[in-house]
Amino acid sequence: MSKCIESTPRQDGFRMPGEFEPHAGCWMLWPERTDNWRNGAKPAQRAFAAVASAIAQFEPVTVGVSAGQFLNARHMLPAAVRVVEMSSNDSWMRDCGPTFVVDIQGSVRGVDWDFNAWGGLEGGLYFPWDLDDLVPQKVCNIERLDRYKAAGFVLEGGSIHVDGEGTLLTTEECLLNTNRNPQLTREEIEETLREYLNVEKIIWLGRGVYNDETNGHVDNIACFIRPGVVALTWTDDVNDPQYEISADAYQRLINAVDAKGRKLEVHKIYQPNPILIAKEESEGVDSVDGTLPRNEGDRLAGSYINFYIANGGIVMPTFDDPHDQLAMDALSQLFPGRKVVGVNAREILLGGGNIHCITQQQPRG
Ligand code: KQY
Numbered sequence: 001m002s003k004c005i006e007s008t009p010r011q012d013g014f015r016m017p018g019e020f021e022p023h024a025g026c027w028m029l030w031p032e033r034t035d036n037w038r039n040g041a042k043p044a045q046r047a048f049a050a051v052a053s054a055i056a057q058f059e060p061v062t063v064g065v066s067a068g069q070f071l072n073a074r075h076m077l078p079a080a081v082r083v084v085e086m087s088s089n090d091s092w093m094r095d096c097g098p099t100f101v102v103d104i105q106g107s108v109r110g111v112d113w114d115f116n117a118w119g120g121l122e123g124g125l126y127f128p129w130d131l132d133d134l135v136p137q138k139v140c141n142i143e144r145l146d147r148y149k150a151a152g153f154v155l156e157g158g159s160i161h162v163d164g165e166g167t168l169l170t171t172e173e174c175l176l177n178t179n180r181n182p183q184l185t186r187e188e189i190e191e192t193l194r195e196y197l198n199v200e201k202i203i204w205l206g207r208g209v210y211n212d213e214t215n216g217h218v219d220n221i222a223c224f225i226r227p228g229v230v231a232l233t234w235t236d237d238v239n240d241p242q243y244e245i246s247a248d249a250y251q252r253l254i255n256a257v258d259a260k261g262r263k264l265e266v267h268k269i270y271q272p273n274p275i276l277i278a279k280e281e282s283e284g285v286d287s288v289d290g291t292l293p294r295n296e297g298d299r300l301a302g303s304y305i306n307f308y309i310a311n312g313g314i315v316m317p318t319f320d321d322p323h324d325q326l327a328m329d330a331l332s333q334l335f336p337g338r339k340v341v342g343v344n345a346r347e348i349l350l351g352g353g354n355i356h357c358i359t360q361q362q363p364r365g
Pocket of ligand 1: 092
């Protein structure tokens with residue numbers, strides 16, 4: 001049975017675990033909309049399949065797919081990956097999917113936020129988003145998990161990271177944006193996060209990665225490696241627009257203490273060289289009013305921070321860039337005991353996000 005619960009996770013003793021805690025598996029959605037993914041979404045589907053295969057080495061993966069794409073997805077994905085029919089407006093499970101919470105007995109429940117496609121009618125990335133908004137309910141039904149509905153509160157999973165010990169990392173650019181919860185003050189937003197994720201301390205960064213179309217999701221700029229340890233995207237190039245953003249984030253992080261009163265250890269991960277949309281990439285996307293244009297020469301929000309932490313593994317984006325190996329080496333050192341696997345993620349980046357944005361971990365509980 002899967003029911004909608006009226007109370008909050010905090011009231012019931014549930015908390016959001018860190019991504020580095022054990023997983024029951026990983027959820028994804030299948031890309032197909034041709035106004036976001038070039039060339040009929042075929043290159044993106046190959047990239048999503050590569051991500052699903054990489055994660056499936058470490059833990060069970062389920063991919064939700066439309067009826068029309070079921071057979072194609074089943075064919076392109078390895079047999080170990082479970083494919084379930086699930087309609088959605090696009091394929092960003094991190095953002096439209098449920099956030100899972102656990103209690104001390106090992107029970108797992110979902111949190112179902114309101115989703116408005118990264119800003120609704122004020123700069124959102126597409127309309128409608130009604131099918132995406134149903135994804136948490138569908139996932140919880142399939143898993144027979146009870147669900148908390150955070151009604152009236154807009155949030156995407158990529159806009160938060162937690163350490164599982166009471167600390168949450170987010171950005172002002174996204175959570176305080178007037179296109180998310182304009183009726184709420186910063187304090188009320190913090191209070192809602194405390195209730196639904198059972199955190200104590202919220203560490204606010206300023207902005208996310210330069211040109212990130214999500215209004216600066218934290219999962220592209222910084223993340224917890226484990227409690228007390230954070231990775232941050234970085235450049236030493238003072239002329240790069242990312243420099244000032246990362247420098248500000250660094251200052252905020254080294255001056256913060258977490259919920260347990262610890263100072264944070266901050267590791268800089270050098271970003272890839274600027275990644276620009278090529279002519280043929282731009283031309284492969286259907287131009288549709290109300291969706292973000294993909295113009296030749298526009299800079300994409302490339303970052304190595306957008307990786308997925310699996311049981312015993314890290315699945316990280318690579319870009320055929322000289323910094324790929326540096327980032328891989330850094331993550332290998334930061335995650336001893338996990339095997340780091342790189343997946344070329346340019347096709348995912350062209351759609352506006354990366355590996356973390358298309359995945360959602362379900363904790364083991
Ligand atoms: O989390 C993300 N980065 C999702 C971006 C959505 C892009 C839609 N075109």
